Amino acid sequence: MPQSTETTSYKDIKKTVLARIRSGEWQPDSLLPNEQDLAAEFSCTRTTVNRALRELADEGYLERRRKAGTRVLSAPQRQARFSIPMVRDEVEATGGTYRYALVSAETTVAPDWLTARLALRPDQSTVHVRCMHFSGNTPFQYEDRWIVVDSVPQVAQADFSAIGPNEWLIQTVPFTNVELSFLASRADATVARFLDLPEGEPVFTGERITWLEGQPVTYAKMYFGAGYRMTTQF
């Protein structure tokens, strides 16, 4: 049957279901009709209903279990998606001119805390890179990163004077797992100097650990310049 003449699409179903939840017609914790019945109601196939409900479950509105059916989540476990762009893109998106500057790059044995954090073997070798990202002449981000040499042997030959370690890594090694945190920290002397802030100032900070199939690849701490906010809409 062609869908040009008045059919119900999975998007329509999503909207209707959401509306019913919002209107209170379908109370939290209550069970929805099964797919078959909904298909009949919307005069479409179960496939279409399935897609609608599956996506709503994905978005955190519904909970689905085989045999048990589909129920409305009581506390809509909403989730926010933040896009994590590369610094260059983030700067350019705001109209700024991106500039990168290497501060230091050296091969060292991993410090204790890093060995613990990444579950490294004692005395594994790392490349420690510190660098700055600017938007025009304004400091945008100070990055402090360690790369595990055993996981990324090529890093020994890498030259970080022109390209940032993040961009280099993305081009060079894949990763499978990431742990990402955000917090507020106080600017120590170093961070304050590079971000051009008074010492002790609050700094929005990101911490990122990346693995490839269980192997720790890199640990990065990213200190954002004054006034930075991470925003999303949904």
Added chain:
Amino acid sequence: MPQSTETTSYKDIKKTVLARIRSGEWQPDSLLPNEQDLAAEFSCTRTTVNRALRELADEGYLERRRKAGTRVLSAPQRQARFSIPMVRDEVEATGGTYRYALVSAETTVAPDWLTARLALRPDQSTVHVRCMHFSGNTPFQYEDRWIVVDSVPQVAQADFSAIGPNEWLIQTVPFTNVELSFLASRADATVARFLDLPEGEPVFTGERITWLEGQPVTYAKMYFGAGYRMTTQF
């Protein structure tokens, strides 16, 4: 054909595609074979390939355009999903005992900055609620919230002495749009007092604006206690 005997599922296809991207077989920016050809290769239907590629595009690995085809995103525009639980759930998830305390609740005309922020009409009435969320006896979050009376008339009768404004709102009014930001701010005298921190200390801060069909519903500022970090894995 039954799928018990060796068929390719959309999950298999996702894995294979990801593996090819990671291995470099399919370079960033390059075009993938079209769905028909992939279906032939995996000996399944186009529907199955479609689902696999659609989900990968959703997850930020691929870009798909009709007629243009499917290509590997050069900078895998990865996105992090943070779940935004209600404070009670967040506290209880860490094993703490949740406790709520109202600080103040009063009806006032919206201040200038809020009128501007939410695009209110001049002198619209709001309910201003300030409250604390504890984990055991440790301050977990100080919340400072305005609720627009015109959008939520019931708020005039609400009693926030036992239930937090957020939980109340979720039960009472639906919302359609949210803008959520995170930043690092310095604790002013009030925030410092409630969170039991020295004044000027960095505070991880969330700001949330909620609309219902274009109508501003509420503005909330959430100050998190010492050591808070927002974490996700992917």
Added chain:
DNA sequence: AAAACACTAAAGTCTACACAAAATGGAATC
């Protein structure tokens, strides 16, 4: 009672096919 078992309802996934919609690239026209 408690444990093991079978039945069955519901979601999960796949096949096979069809038509819809977008957008690219080239052809026709100005």
Added chain:
DNA sequence: GATTCCATTTTGTGTAGACTTTAGTGTTTT
């Protein structure tokens, strides 16, 4: 040379039907 228009390709979405997997529920056995 630029613009408009159109055919074609590729993804998007729907139908119809089948088999699979999970997990409640009720029954039987211990």
